[in-house]
Amino acid sequence: MSEPQVEVRRSKRRRQTVSAYRDGGKVVVLLPARMSRSEEKRWVEEMLSRLRRSETRRKSPARESDAALSARCAELAEQYLEGRAVPTGIRWVAPMRTRWASCTPSEGTIRVSRRLREVPSWVLDYVLVHELTHLLVPGHGADFWAWVHKYPKTERAIGYLEGLAAAAQLDLDGGDEDDEQDGGR
Missing domain, CATH: 3.30.2010.10 (Metalloproteases ("zincins"), catalytic domain)
Structure with a gap:
């Protein structure tokens, strides 16, 4: 299975929470603006994994x-x-x-x-x-x-x-x- 297209959106108002959702064929990951690139990479991987698990449970x-x-x-x-x-x-x-x-x-x-x-x-x-x-x-x-x-x-x-x-x-x-x-x- 190929990895979906990922769009990262940073927000100055977002302090510590990270979230993700599907928008058509891509995954949108919402991050705090202050997050480093390495933290961003880790969180994108984590959120993709969480979405896959959630979708697998729903599609059982x-x-x-x-x-x-x-x-x-x-x-x-x-x-x-x-x-x-x-x-x-x-x-x-x-x-x-x-x-x-x-x-x-x-x-x-x-x-x-x-x-x-x-x-x-x-x-x-x-x-x-x-x-x-x-x-x-x-x-x-x-x-x-x-x-x-x-x-x-x-x-x-x-x-x-x-x-x-x-x-x-x-x-x-x-x-x-x-x-x-x-x-x-």
Whole structure:
């Protein structure tokens, strides 16, 4: 990938902050006027790196579309569920009031809250494995958790989601009561 064109803009009013943004095909980096050329070079590289990381997170395949979400489910089902969990449909939905995601095993469908678009990929992967497992085991019994725990970051992801729900003061309890919509994590 080629480096984008960079335009550096210095400002006497800017004292210490550095920022950058895309403007068409170029990156504009805003710097304090007093900054040295070597500091400028270091900050331009740093800001390009930050922009790339930010754009990579936003463009993560599992976050772009329902089709990409479906493709990720296929990968996870193969890796952790012996390829046995195949949903008939999976899609992003508006934020749910009491769930991160839900599954209707009788229909083979999975719905994932758009709230999860911003979580780390390993957390989203856990939620997908959780919901895919409901296609094999509808309840939350020991056999269900035996499958889910094949995903190595299960406990870590559960902790992350619990912390996220607490911080946002969401009433997301994990939904361990069994119903047609599963509850999911």
